[in-house]
Amino acid sequence: MMDSVQVRVDAGVMTLRMNRADKKNALTRAMYSRMAEALREADTERSVRAVLITGSEQCFTSGNDVADFLQAPPSGMDSPVFQFMQALFELQKPIIAGVAGPAVGIGTTLLLHCDLVYVSQNAVLKMPFVNLGLCPEFGSSLILPRLLGPARASELLLLGESFSGEQAAQWGIATAALENGAAALTKAASAAQRFTQLAPSAVADSKRLMRTPGREELRQAIEAEGDLFIRRLRSPEALEALSAFMQRRQPDFSRFN
Numbered sequence: 001m002m003d004s005v006q007v008r009v010d011a012g013v014m015t016l017r018m019n020r021a022d023k024k025n026a027l028t029r030a031m032y033s034r035m036a037e038a039l040r041e042a043d044t045e046r047s048v049r050a051v052l053i054t055g056s057e058q059c060f061t062s063g064n065d066v067a068d069f070l071q072a073p074p075s076g077m078d079s080p081v082f083q084f085m086q087a088l089f090e091l092q093k094p095i096i097a098g099v100a101g102p103a104v105g106i107g108t109t110l111l112l113h114c115d116l117v118y119v120s121q122n123a124v125l126k127m128p129f130v131n132l133g134l135c136p137e138f139g140s141s142l143i144l145p146r147l148l149g150p151a152r153a154s155e156l157l158l159l160g161e162s163f164s165g166e167q168a169a170q171w172g173i174a175t176a177a178l179e180n181g182a183a184a185l186t187k188a189a190s191a192a193q194r195f196t197q198l199a200p201s202a203v204a205d206s207k208r209l210m211r212t213p214g215r216e217e218l219r220q221a222i223e224a225e226g227d228l229f230i231r232r233l234r235s236p237e238a239l240e241a242l243s244a245f246m247q248r249r250q251p252d253f254s255r256f257n
Protein backbone atom coordinates (compact mmCIF):
# COMPACT_ATOMS: atom_id res chain seq x y z
CA MET A 1 0.00 0.00 0.00
CA MET A 2 1.20 3.54 -0.77
CA ASP A 3 2.20 5.69 2.22
CA SER A 4 -0.66 8.04 3.05
CA VAL A 5 1.95 10.69 3.85
CA GLN A 6 5.08 10.72 1.72
CA VAL A 7 8.07 12.33 3.40
CA ARG A 8 11.07 13.15 1.26
CA VAL A 9 14.17 15.24 1.81
CA ASP A 10 15.69 16.51 -1.39
CA ALA A 11 18.34 19.21 -1.83
CA GLY A 12 17.64 20.81 1.57
CA VAL A 13 13.83 20.75 1.39
CA MET A 14 11.66 18.32 3.34
CA THR A 15 8.40 17.66 1.49
CA LEU A 16 5.35 16.27 3.28
CA ARG A 17 2.85 15.10 0.69
CA MET A 18 -0.60 14.00 1.80
CA ASN A 19 -1.41 11.01 -0.36
CA ARG A 20 -4.75 9.37 0.31
CA ALA A 21 -6.61 10.17 -2.88
CA ASP A 22 -9.54 7.77 -2.35
CA LYS A 23 -10.56 9.75 0.76
CA LYS A 24 -9.57 13.16 -0.60
CA ASN A 25 -6.49 13.15 1.65
CA ALA A 26 -8.60 13.02 4.84
CA LEU A 27 -6.17 13.03 7.74
CA THR A 28 -6.03 10.04 10.07
CA ARG A 29 -4.25 9.79 13.42
CA ALA A 30 -1.46 7.84 11.76
CA MET A 31 -0.99 10.60 9.16
CA TYR A 32 -0.84 13.31 11.84
CA SER A 33 1.70 11.28 13.82
CA ARG A 34 3.88 10.78 10.77
CA MET A 35 3.77 14.49 9.92
CA ALA A 36 4.47 15.52 13.54
CA GLU A 37 7.49 13.22 13.65
CA ALA A 38 8.76 14.57 10.31
CA LEU A 39 8.39 18.20 11.42
CA ARG A 40 10.35 17.53 14.60
CA GLU A 41 13.06 15.87 12.51
CA ALA A 42 13.09 18.84 10.14
CA ASP A 43 13.80 21.23 12.98
CA THR A 44 16.77 19.25 14.28
CA GLU A 45 18.25 18.04 10.98
CA ARG A 46 20.83 20.60 9.86
CA SER A 47 20.56 19.75 6.18
CA VAL A 48 16.84 20.65 6.07
CA ARG A 49 16.40 24.37 5.31
CA ALA A 50 12.64 24.50 4.63
CA VAL A 51 9.54 22.32 4.81
CA LEU A 52 7.00 22.05 2.01
CA ILE A 53 3.55 20.72 2.80
CA THR A 54 1.32 19.74 -0.07
CA GLY A 55 -1.19 17.29 -1.50
CA SER A 56 -1.92 16.56 -5.14
CA GLU A 57 -2.82 18.85 -8.03
CA GLN A 58 -6.46 17.85 -7.42
CA CYS A 59 -6.72 17.95 -3.65
CA PHE A 60 -4.92 19.42 -0.65
CA THR A 61 -6.98 17.74 2.08
CA SER A 62 -10.62 17.21 3.07
CA GLY A 63 -9.60 17.74 6.69
CA ASN A 64 -9.72 15.42 9.65
CA ASP A 65 -10.97 11.94 8.83
CA VAL A 66 -14.59 12.06 9.96
CA ALA A 67 -14.68 8.33 10.75
CA ASP A 68 -11.68 8.86 13.05
CA PHE A 69 -13.50 11.74 14.75
CA LEU A 70 -16.36 9.36 15.53
CA GLN A 71 -14.33 6.28 16.46
CA ALA A 72 -11.30 7.76 18.23
CA PRO A 73 -11.73 11.49 18.85
CA PRO A 74 -8.70 13.33 20.21
CA SER A 75 -8.73 13.29 24.00
CA GLY A 76 -6.01 15.75 24.92
CA MET A 77 -3.03 17.75 23.80
CA ASP A 78 -0.99 14.57 23.37
CA SER A 79 -3.37 13.34 20.64
CA PRO A 80 -1.84 13.07 17.15
CA VAL A 81 -3.70 16.06 15.66
CA PHE A 82 -2.48 18.36 18.44
CA GLN A 83 1.02 16.93 18.24
CA PHE A 84 1.07 17.76 14.53
CA MET A 85 -0.31 21.28 14.92
CA GLN A 86 1.99 21.94 17.85
CA ALA A 87 5.02 20.84 15.82
CA LEU A 88 3.88 23.13 12.98
CA PHE A 89 3.37 26.02 15.41
CA GLU A 90 6.82 25.53 16.96
CA LEU A 91 8.77 24.92 13.74
CA GLN A 92 11.69 27.32 13.57
CA LYS A 93 12.36 26.70 9.89
CA PRO A 94 10.22 28.17 7.12
CA ILE A 95 7.19 26.20 6.09
CA ILE A 96 5.63 26.61 2.67
CA ALA A 97 2.27 25.23 1.55
CA GLY A 98 1.27 24.33 -2.02
CA VAL A 99 -2.53 24.05 -2.22
CA ALA A 100 -4.81 22.86 -5.02
CA GLY A 101 -8.44 21.70 -4.88
CA PRO A 102 -10.23 21.37 -1.55
CA ALA A 103 -8.55 22.50 1.68
CA VAL A 104 -11.20 21.76 4.31
CA GLY A 105 -11.16 22.19 8.09
CA ILE A 106 -7.66 21.73 9.41
CA GLY A 107 -6.57 21.93 5.76
CA THR A 108 -7.33 25.65 5.93
CA THR A 109 -6.42 26.15 9.61
CA LEU A 110 -2.90 24.84 9.12
CA LEU A 111 -2.26 27.44 6.39
CA LEU A 112 -2.55 30.17 9.05
CA HIS A 113 0.66 28.78 10.58
CA CYS A 114 2.67 28.51 7.35
CA ASP A 115 5.11 31.21 6.26
CA LEU A 116 4.31 31.15 2.53
CA VAL A 117 1.12 29.77 1.01
CA TYR A 118 0.63 29.28 -2.75
CA VAL A 119 -2.85 28.25 -3.86
CA SER A 120 -4.54 27.57 -7.17
CA GLN A 121 -7.12 30.24 -8.03
CA ASN A 122 -9.91 27.70 -7.97
CA ALA A 123 -8.84 25.98 -4.74
CA VAL A 124 -11.79 25.68 -2.35
CA LEU A 125 -11.03 26.57 1.24
CA LYS A 126 -13.51 25.97 4.02
CA MET A 127 -13.72 25.76 7.82
CA PRO A 128 -17.04 24.00 8.44
CA PHE A 129 -16.53 23.56 12.18
CA VAL A 130 -19.87 24.97 13.34
CA ASN A 131 -21.57 23.01 10.55
CA LEU A 132 -20.13 19.89 12.20
CA GLY A 133 -21.23 20.93 15.69
CA LEU A 134 -17.63 21.90 16.51
CA CYS A 135 -15.78 25.18 17.03
CA PRO A 136 -12.76 26.89 15.45
CA GLU A 137 -9.40 25.34 16.22
CA PHE A 138 -5.76 26.11 16.56
CA GLY A 139 -5.80 29.88 16.71
CA SER A 140 -8.24 30.55 13.88
CA SER A 141 -10.77 32.26 16.21
CA LEU A 142 -8.05 34.80 17.03
CA ILE A 143 -6.14 35.07 13.75
CA LEU A 144 -9.03 35.37 11.28
CA PRO A 145 -11.04 38.18 12.92
CA ARG A 146 -7.79 40.16 13.17
CA LEU A 147 -6.83 39.50 9.59
CA LEU A 148 -10.24 39.90 7.96
CA GLY A 149 -12.33 41.85 10.47
CA PRO A 150 -15.05 40.17 12.52
CA ALA A 151 -17.77 40.49 9.87
CA ARG A 152 -15.97 38.48 7.19
CA ALA A 153 -14.41 36.10 9.71
CA SER A 154 -17.90 35.30 11.02
CA GLU A 155 -19.03 34.30 7.55
CA LEU A 156 -16.14 31.85 7.33
CA LEU A 157 -16.16 30.58 10.92
CA LEU A 158 -19.83 30.74 11.93
CA LEU A 159 -21.51 29.95 8.61
CA GLY A 160 -18.62 27.82 7.34
CA GLU A 161 -18.76 29.51 3.92
CA SER A 162 -16.24 28.30 1.39
CA PHE A 163 -13.90 30.70 -0.41
CA SER A 164 -11.63 30.44 -3.41
CA GLY A 165 -7.86 30.47 -3.65
CA GLU A 166 -8.17 33.84 -5.34
CA GLN A 167 -10.07 35.24 -2.34
CA ALA A 168 -7.56 33.67 0.06
CA ALA A 169 -4.78 35.60 -1.68
CA GLN A 170 -6.78 38.86 -1.72
CA TRP A 171 -7.46 38.51 2.01
CA GLY A 172 -3.87 37.71 2.98
CA ILE A 173 -4.51 34.08 3.95
CA ALA A 174 -2.42 33.02 0.95
CA THR A 175 0.71 34.60 -0.50
CA ALA A 176 -0.46 34.28 -4.11
CA ALA A 177 -3.05 32.49 -6.23
CA LEU A 178 -1.75 30.74 -9.34
CA GLU A 179 -3.64 29.83 -12.50
CA ASN A 180 -3.99 26.12 -11.71
CA GLY A 181 -2.96 23.35 -9.32
CA ALA A 182 0.24 22.45 -11.14
CA ALA A 183 1.38 26.09 -11.12
CA ALA A 184 0.60 26.45 -7.39
CA LEU A 185 2.57 23.33 -6.48
CA THR A 186 5.50 24.33 -8.70
CA LYS A 187 5.59 27.84 -7.24
CA ALA A 188 5.51 26.46 -3.68
CA ALA A 189 8.35 24.03 -4.44
CA SER A 190 10.50 26.76 -5.98
CA ALA A 191 9.85 29.11 -3.03
CA ALA A 192 10.93 26.32 -0.65
CA GLN A 193 14.04 25.78 -2.73
CA ARG A 194 14.98 29.47 -2.46
CA PHE A 195 15.47 29.05 1.28
CA THR A 196 18.32 26.63 0.60
CA GLN A 197 20.28 29.62 -0.77
CA LEU A 198 19.63 31.85 2.25
CA ALA A 199 21.48 32.14 5.57
CA PRO A 200 19.59 29.68 7.83
CA SER A 201 19.87 31.44 11.15
CA ALA A 202 18.97 34.82 9.60
CA VAL A 203 15.81 33.16 8.26
CA ALA A 204 15.03 31.56 11.65
CA ASP A 205 15.67 34.80 13.56
CA SER A 206 13.48 36.77 11.17
CA LYS A 207 10.68 34.21 11.34
CA ARG A 208 10.82 34.32 15.14
CA LEU A 209 10.67 38.14 15.14
CA MET A 210 7.58 38.11 12.94
CA ARG A 211 5.87 35.42 15.01
CA THR A 212 6.68 36.70 18.52
CA PRO A 213 4.20 39.59 18.94
CA GLY A 214 0.94 38.24 20.34
CA ARG A 215 2.31 34.71 20.62
CA GLU A 216 1.32 34.23 24.26
CA GLU A 217 -2.21 35.33 23.50
CA LEU A 218 -2.26 32.94 20.55
CA ARG A 219 -1.09 30.08 22.77
CA GLN A 220 -3.92 30.81 25.19
CA ALA A 221 -6.46 30.90 22.35
CA ILE A 222 -5.13 27.57 21.04
CA GLU A 223 -5.50 26.00 24.47
CA ALA A 224 -9.04 27.32 24.98
CA GLU A 225 -10.10 26.23 21.49
CA GLY A 226 -8.51 22.79 22.01
CA ASP A 227 -10.38 22.18 25.30
CA LEU A 228 -13.66 23.22 23.78
CA PHE A 229 -13.08 21.30 20.53
CA ILE A 230 -12.43 18.08 22.45
CA ARG A 231 -15.60 18.55 24.50
CA ARG A 232 -17.67 19.52 21.49
CA LEU A 233 -16.55 16.40 19.59
CA ARG A 234 -18.45 14.36 22.19
CA SER A 235 -21.54 16.59 22.08
CA PRO A 236 -24.85 15.32 20.66
CA GLU A 237 -24.70 18.12 18.06
CA ALA A 238 -21.34 16.95 16.73
CA LEU A 239 -22.35 13.29 16.82
CA GLU A 240 -25.41 14.15 14.73
CA ALA A 241 -23.38 16.17 12.20
CA LEU A 242 -20.52 13.66 11.87
CA SER A 243 -22.91 10.71 11.54
CA ALA A 244 -24.86 12.66 8.90
CA PHE A 245 -21.64 13.13 6.87
CA MET A 246 -20.90 9.41 7.02
CA GLN A 247 -24.50 8.58 6.05
CA ARG A 248 -24.44 11.15 3.22
CA ARG A 249 -27.43 13.08 4.58
CA GLN A 250 -28.01 16.59 5.90
CA PRO A 251 -27.67 16.95 9.69
CA ASP A 252 -30.84 17.72 11.64
CA PHE A 253 -30.22 20.10 14.56
CA SER A 254 -33.93 20.82 15.15
CA ARG A 255 -34.07 18.92 18.45
CA PHE A 256 -31.24 20.93 20.05
CA ASN A 257 -31.77 24.06 22.15
Ligand code: COA
Binding pocket: 022, 023, 024, 026, 027, 061, 062, 063, 064, 065, 066, 067, 102, 104, 105, 106, 128, 129, 132, 245
Ligand atom coordinates in the same frame (compact mmCIF):
# COMPACT_ATOMS: atom_id res chain seq x y z
N1 COA B 1 -13.21 12.12 6.33
C1 COA B 1 -13.48 10.88 5.92
N2 COA B 1 -13.80 10.59 4.66
C2 COA B 1 -13.86 11.61 3.79
C3 COA B 1 -13.59 12.92 4.15
C4 COA B 1 -13.26 13.17 5.50
N3 COA B 1 -12.95 14.38 5.94
N4 COA B 1 -13.74 13.72 3.07
C5 COA B 1 -14.06 12.92 2.05
N5 COA B 1 -14.13 11.63 2.48
C6 COA B 1 -14.44 10.43 1.70
C7 COA B 1 -15.92 10.36 1.31
O1 COA B 1 -16.69 9.79 2.38
C8 COA B 1 -15.84 9.46 0.11
O2 COA B 1 -15.64 8.14 0.56
P1 COA B 1 -16.34 6.89 -0.21
O3 COA B 1 -15.84 7.00 -1.65
O4 COA B 1 -15.83 5.69 0.50
O5 COA B 1 -17.81 7.12 -0.11
C9 COA B 1 -14.52 9.90 -0.55
O6 COA B 1 -13.75 10.50 0.48
C10 COA B 1 -14.72 10.91 -1.64
O7 COA B 1 -15.41 12.04 -1.10
P2 COA B 1 -16.63 12.75 -1.84
O8 COA B 1 -17.33 13.61 -0.83
O9 COA B 1 -17.44 11.74 -2.56
O10 COA B 1 -15.82 13.64 -2.90
P3 COA B 1 -16.26 15.00 -3.56
O11 COA B 1 -15.27 15.26 -4.62
O12 COA B 1 -17.73 14.99 -3.91
O13 COA B 1 -16.09 16.10 -2.39
C11 COA B 1 -14.94 17.21 -0.59
C12 COA B 1 -14.81 16.33 -1.84
C13 COA B 1 -13.57 17.33 0.02
C14 COA B 1 -15.46 18.59 -1.00
C15 COA B 1 -15.95 16.57 0.37
O14 COA B 1 -15.61 15.20 0.56
C16 COA B 1 -15.96 17.24 1.71
O15 COA B 1 -16.50 18.33 1.87
N6 COA B 1 -15.34 16.62 2.71
C17 COA B 1 -15.08 17.37 3.91
C18 COA B 1 -15.49 16.66 5.16
C19 COA B 1 -15.36 17.62 6.31
O16 COA B 1 -16.33 18.19 6.74
N7 COA B 1 -14.12 17.78 6.80
C20 COA B 1 -13.81 18.62 7.90
C21 COA B 1 -13.58 17.83 9.13
S1 COA B 1 -13.23 18.94 10.46
